[in-house]
Amino acid sequence: MKKGTRQIAPALGGVRVVAIGGGTGLSMLLRGLKHYVARRRQELERHPIGDLAAIVTVTDDGGSSGRLRREYRVLPPGDIRNCMVALSQDEALLGRLFQYRFHAGRGLRGHSFGNLFLTALSHVTGDFGEAVRVSGQVLAIRGRIFPTTLENVSLEAVMADGKVVLGETRIAKSAKRIRRLLLRPRRVRPLPEVLQAIQQANLILVGPGSLYTSILPNLLVSGVAEAIEKSSATRVYIANLMTQPGETVGFSLADHVRTIYTHTRRRLFDWAVASNQRVSPEVARRYHRQSAEPVRVDVQDLQRLGVRCLLDNLLEEHGVVRHNAERLSRLLIEEFVERRPPTR
Numbered sequence: 001m002k003k004g005t006r007q008i009a010p011a012l013g014g015v016r017v018v019a020i021g022g023g024t025g026l027s028m029l030l031r032g033l034k035h036y037v038a039r040r041r042q043e044l045e046r047h048p049i050g051d052l053a054a055i056v057t058v059t060d061d062g063g064s065s066g067r068l069r070r071e072y073r074v075l076p077p078g079d080i081r082n083c084m085v086a087l088s089q090d091e092a093l094l095g096r097l098f099q100y101r102f103h104a105g106r107g108l109r110g111h112s113f114g115n116l117f118l119t120a121l122s123h124v125t126g127d128f129g130e131a132v133r134v135s136g137q138v139l140a141i142r143g144r145i146f147p148t149t150l151e152n153v154s155l156e157a158v159m160a161d162g163k164v165v166l167g168e169t170r171i172a173k174s175a176k177r178i179r180r181l182l183l184r185p186r187r188v189r190p191l192p193e194v195l196q197a198i199q200q201a202n203l204i205l206v207g208p209g210s211l212y213t214s215i216l217p218n219l220l221v222s223g224v225a226e227a228i229e230k231s232s233a234t235r236v237y238i239a240n241l242m243t244q245p246g247e248t249v250g251f252s253l254a255d256h257v258r259t260i261y262t263h264t265r266r267r268l269f270d271w272a273v274a275s276n277q278r279v280s281p282e283v284a285r286r287y288h289r290q291s292a293e294p295v296r297v298d299v300q301d302l303q304r305l306g307v308r309c310l311l312d313n314l315l316e317e318h319g320v321v322r323h324n325a326e327r328l329s330r331l332l333i334e335e336f337v338e339r340r341p342p343t344r
Helices: 023-036 063-072 078-087 091-099 113-125 128-138 168-173 192-200 211-219 224-230 253-264 281-288 299-304 325-338
Strands: 015-021 049-056 144-147 154-159 164-166 178-184 203-206 234-238 271-275 308-312 315-317 321-323
Touching: 015 023, 015 192, 015 211, 023 049, 023 078, 023 211, 023 321, 023 325, 049 078, 049 192, 063 078, 063 113, 078 091, 078 113, 078 128, 078 144, 091 113, 113 128, 128 144, 144 192, 154 168, 154 211, 164 168, 168 211, 178 211, 192 224, 203 325, 211 224, 211 253, 234 253, 234 325, 253 271, 253 299, 271 325, 299 308, 308 325
Parallel strands: 015 049, 015 203, 049 144, 203 234, 234 271, 271 308
Antiparallel strands: 154 164, 154 178, 315 321
């Protein structure tokens, strides 16, 4: 955003929801939640979310985002673009336009229109955050989107064998277990609006998404984990359906939570939400060949960490395993908004 300007949350009343993550997991969640966002105060009875704020990681260094980051010195726009499209009112036209990817042309090939739009707008406005805000207006998004930081931040992983791997792409491709994830530079300032949104939230959702490349990069930005820990909101971790080769092989749900607590040195969650539906044998075998397995839900271990667990059928299969955005969002609204006042 331009220096000195801020996005102010709409004064509608209703529930204030913050969703934190990156990659396809966050955009999936937003796609479901947007149907519960009120535009006017009169809508709050049927649409209980008065403000939906998405906090998005900016450590991507691969593909179109990585190229634009290196060549134009902008923050990677890809995850933010996906969240914008997920929250847009018109995914059919403007959403398709922002997702359109050029398949030919020197310099253009591989880039999406939305990435180019955000890059150009960030140079016109002189501020990546302002480019995100204006792009959200163009798409008429139902919510607000914030990069966790406006600083040029990268990931660094210390592997189990002591080797150091730099960059999100290399870390994701590494087959070795990660001992520790760090940000480079070590201390990274958050966007002030990020801390403000967390402080004002009634419900904070973290995940689903890659533990080391979508979730932890947000939580390692200075002040973010501390703000979540101090928040009076209900704090929910949404579990991944499958483990990830290299990153989380053999991890249970409690292992995911424990890794977050170890890295942030804080206890951040009241609840974990996970699917109780079995993956079909055929699809499970396909994932097994890629060293991925369903995330085991260990309720007792979670309880020992002080985290209660909510289970439901959240699985959707179309050759691959995905969360059902509609069922997940409905569950979150029913359990943490309608049935329980979202305060601890």
